[in-house]
Amino acid sequence: xxxxxxxxxxxxxxxxxxxxxxxxxxxxxxxxxxxxxxxxxxxxxxxxxxxxxxxxxxxxxxxxxxxxxxxxxxxxxxxxxxxxxxxxxxxxxxxxxxxxxxxxxxxxxxxxxxxxxxxxxxxxxxxxxxxxxxxxxxxxxxxxxxxxxxxxxxxxxxxxxxxxxxxxxxxxxx
Numbered sequence: 001x002x003x004x005x006x007x008x009x010x011x012x013x014x015x016x017x018x019x020x021x022x023x024x025x026x027x028x029x030x031x032x033x034x035x036x037x038x039x040x041x042x043x044x045x046x047x048x049x050x051x052x053x054x055x056x057x058x059x060x061x062x063x064x065x066x067x068x069x070x071x072x073x074x075x076x077x078x079x080x081x082x083x084x085x086x087x088x089x090x091x092x093x094x095x096x097x098x099x100x101x102x103x104x105x106x107x108x109x110x111x112x113x114x115x116x117x118x119x120x121x122x123x124x125x126x127x128x129x130x131x132x133x134x135x136x137x138x139x140x141x142x143x144x145x146x147x148x149x150x151x152x153x154x155x156x157x158x159x160x161x162x163x164x165x166x167x168x169x170x171x172x173x174x
Contacts, residue, residue, distance in 0.1 A: 001028060004045040012050070023073050027066035030075040035062065038077060055114040065111050072147060076154055084111025084139070084155040087146065100151040105129050105141050108155035112139045129153075 002010060002025065013021050028045065035043040039062075047059040058064065063078045065085040070092065076085040086107035088100045095103065106123045109132040110116065124133045125141075132139050132155065140159050144152040154160075 001025065001032065001045050005048060006046065006050060009048070009050040019070075023068040024066075027068055027073045027075060030073060031064055031066060031077070034064070034075050034077045038062065038079065053116060055111060065108075067107075067111075067152075069150070072150060074144075074146060074152060078156070078160075081156055081158040081160075082112050082114070083157070083160075084108040084113070085144070085152065086111065087150055087152040090149045090151060097151060101129060101143070101153070104151050104153035105132060105155070108141065108153040109134065109139045112155035112157055113137055 002013070005013075005028070013024060016024065028048075032043050032045070035041075043058070048056060049059065050056045056064075056066075061079060063080075063082050065076045065083050067074050067085045067087045069087050069089045071089050072087060074085055074087050076083050084107070086104040088095075088104055090097055090100060093100075102125060105125055106120050107117070109123050109125075110119060113134055115122075115134065119134065122134050126132070129141055129143070132141055139155040139157055142154045142156075142160070144154050146152050
């Protein structure tokens with residue numbers, strides 16, 4: 001897959017440490033598997049775009065979001081609407097579970113809205129973490145149950161129906 005990715009992104013991956021590079025490639029592998037699952041055809045990695053300072057996308061869709069922590073990688077896909085996914089491991093960054101729930105809600109919202117982390121202070125979360133707003137744009141939030149010790153939030157631009165999020169642990173893979 002690596003050789004079929006856009007050249008600039010391959011160069012960026014080469015500058016990352018081995019763990020970050022591996023997690024990114026596993027995320028792209030899960031993306032390809034997800035596209036095969038929902039469309040029934042293999043995806044073409046050369047259609048992936050990684051614009052500087054903007055959310056990655058695939059020409060012709062689907063919309064996707066990839067997130068990884070030190071222990072796992074997860075992908076969310078939608079044929080219909082933009083979305084964002086963020087996962088964090090409990091016990092990392094010295095944050096409590098409640099703090100991580102708020103943080104994953106913020107980061108997932110930023111991803112769904114195509115905004116960078118510099119805009120995190122602009123995200124306004126509802127008290128029950130069911131919605132977030134930034135600059136007049138609303139996203140719907142949903143806590144996602146993954147592995148024990150993992151906090152995950154999915155943000156969508158439309159109220160989703162059925163949601164399926166798959167994750168892959170990083171510790172057991174080479």
